[in-house]
Amino acid sequence: MDNTEKLQLLNQFTRRELTEDEVYIFDVILCDNEIDRDFEQFSLSALKTLQELFIGKTGIFDHDAKSSGQTARIFYTELSEDSERKTSSGENYVCLKGSAYMVRTSANENLIKEIEGGIKKEVSISCSAAVQKCSVCGVNKRTKNCPHTKGKEYAGKTAYVILDKITDAYEWSFVAVPAQKNAGVTRKFFSDCNNSYDSNYEPEIVQKLYENLKKDVTRLCFLCGENADILKSAADRMSVSELLEFKSELEFKRRSNKNSQLAHENSKSITESFRMTKGK
Ligand SMILES: [Zn+2]
Numbered sequence: 001m002d003n004t005e006k007l008q009l010l011n012q013f014t015r016r017e018l019t020e021d022e023v024y025i026f027d028v029i030l031c032d033n034e035i036d037r038d039f040e041q042f043s044l045s046a047l048k049t050l051q052e053l054f055i056g057k058t059g060i061f062d063h064d065a066k067s068s069g070q071t072a073r074i075f076y077t078e079l080s081e082d083s084e085r086k087t088s089s090g091e092n093y094v095c096l097k098g099s100a101y102m103v104r105t106s107a108n109e110n111l112i113k114e115i116e117g118g119i120k121k122e123v124s125i126s127c128s129a130a131v132q133k134c135s136v137c138g139v140n141k142r143t144k145n146c147p148h149t150k151g152k153e154y155a156g157k158t159a160y161v162i163l164d165k166i167t168d169a170y171e172w173s174f175v176a177v178p179a180q181k182n183a184g185v186t187r188k189f190f191s192d193c194n195n196s197y198d199s200n201y202e203p204e205i206v207q208k209l210y211e212n213l214k215k216d217v218t219r220l221c222f223l224c225g226e227n228a229d230i231l232k233s234a235a236d237r238m239s240v241s242e243l244l245e246f247k248s249e250l251e252f253k254r255r256s257n258k259n260s261q262l263a264h265e266n267s268k269s270i271t272e273s274f275r276m277t278k279g280k
Contacts, residue, residue: 001076001099010075010101013056024102024112028123030054030077030172032095034087039150039160040132041089046166047096050127051077053169054098059123060173060204061111072100074172089135089160098172126170126203129163170202213243220250 085093
């Protein structure tokens, strides 16, 4: 694939047509069919599904990546088979390669240098698999128990789990420590694949919503005359449903207090009702 073709493909994901000078294009190995350090292995059909699902997916580089705009997007994926190289289970080695692009900015100049210099080359991916098949007895460990523990030996063979029926792929990121021993890629694995809530929202979006909710609650505490600092630290330990409940209480309080000077007087009762939602 030449650069013109690459540009054509990646421009499907951009708001306006980008030129070659504006983007930085690089390749990553997302995952492979080798048994990894967690004694888990993607099946070939899992890799095929991931190949489709990872197109258009965003990659992040560190925890601050979202705020600093240091993200890349996969615009093309392919499976690459090496018949010379065998996996530890004796199959031809197959890996899923992705081509990604970043829009060049002054903020990601150094990051691009790190990628070019091979410093940031380990990739981890997040996905869900509905089937986790035991390599010894073939049972789907997601739905049924079996006596085999991955990593342990049975009749001279190490048990592992084959990941199949991929239901979702969330994101990919550059990490420091690779879990897959050969490819330099790791996999963060979500087992709650049947959860429609999870499959509709990327984890980073869920995290953002949660942070926003906490901010709303802290702001409302302040507006209602509560001790925002104390409640902020309490909010940090609250579940989403507790936060939502507390937020609506505060909103109600705020509406009733709007033209009143009694906000400080009323603050104690809010704290009491908050305690009740925490089950104290
Ligand atoms: Zn088993």
